[in-house]
Amino acid sequence: GYPKALQAKTRPKKEQPLDTTYKLTPGKSKGYVRKTKEEHPNNCWGSYIQFGARNFALNAIIRMGQAILTPDFYTELRTEQQLGYIVHSGLRFHEKALGMLFLVQSSEYDPYEIELRYQAWVPLVLKKLESMSNFEFDTYKNGVINQLKEQDKTINERHSTLYFEAITMNEQFNYKEKIIEAAKKLTKDRVSAAFKDALNQAKKASLNIYVLSKKSTGNTPSVSNIEFIQDKAQYKKTAKVY
Numbered sequence: 001g002y003p004k005a006l007q008a009k010t011r012p013k014k015e016q017p018l019d020t021t022y023k024l025t026p027g028k029s030k031g032y033v034r035k036t037k038e039e040h041p042n043n044c045w046g047s048y049i050q051f052g053a054r055n056f057a058l059n060a061i062i063r064m065g066q067a068i069l070t071p072d073f074y075t076e077l078r079t080e081q082q083l084g085y086i087v088h089s090g091l092r093f094h095e096k097a098l099g100m101l102f103l104v105q106s107s108e109y110d111p112y113e114i115e116l117r118y119q120a121w122v123p124l125v126l127k128k129l130e131s132m133s134n135f136e137f138d139t140y141k142n143g144v145i146n147q148l149k150e151q152d153k154t155i156n157e158r159h160s161t162l163y164f165e166a167i168t169m170n171e172q173f174n175y176k177e178k179i180i181e182a183a184k185k186l187t188k189d190r191v192s193a194a195f196k197d198a199l200n201q202a203k204k205a206s207l208n209i210y211v212l213s214k215k216s217t218g219n220t221p222s223v224s225n226i227e228f229i230q231d232k233a234q235y236k237k238t239a240k241v242y
Helices: 056-080 111-130 134-149 155-168 175-184 188-198 232-238
Strands: 029-035 043-053 086-093 097-106 206-212 226-228
Touching: 043 056, 043 111, 043 188, 056 086, 056 097, 056 111, 056 134, 056 175, 056 188, 097 111, 111 188, 111 206, 134 175, 134 188
Parallel strands: 029 206, 029 226
Antiparallel strands: 043 097, 043 206, 086 097
């Protein structure tokens, strides 16, 4: 067979790479600061927000909130405030945990100023979500469900789906159907409450990255309850994992 012909051997269990997902603690957000390469003119701020362990209901909740928040995040911070050319938010689903990423790259504003603008945006978008009509919420819900129902269009997409279902989802080949079932049961209040907790500065579990360009003034972080990581290796040794 192929293993014999290729003289392939299975690595010992202890030498096999692990897909480690670090567990962030609610209310104790982490931060990490670094300088860019000398020739790079841009600052960048990014915040990964961890909602919790993977399950179908939480998956549906985040997809719903992401569909509502993402356009608003881009419109406010990119179109209206013009903080930077790259303004992105989206799903960040790992094998054992689910979350979202918010990111802005800017040559004009340092990451601490960007973070302040993001913090000012959060209560406004949460209020928008809370006051949304049920009809508008159901429109977003139908959009999320229809997206989940879309069939793979290329061999590459089909391969990615099958790999994900077989490996990451441990042979759960109907996981999208289960997310659809969970999405159908969602109410506006449930999604609103979940995002209110997840984005609350005092409650959220997040990892925040501050990338400073060489010309940055180096202003100090503006959010006080973030614990900054000084030694990445040491943090990984002591951090909890899923």
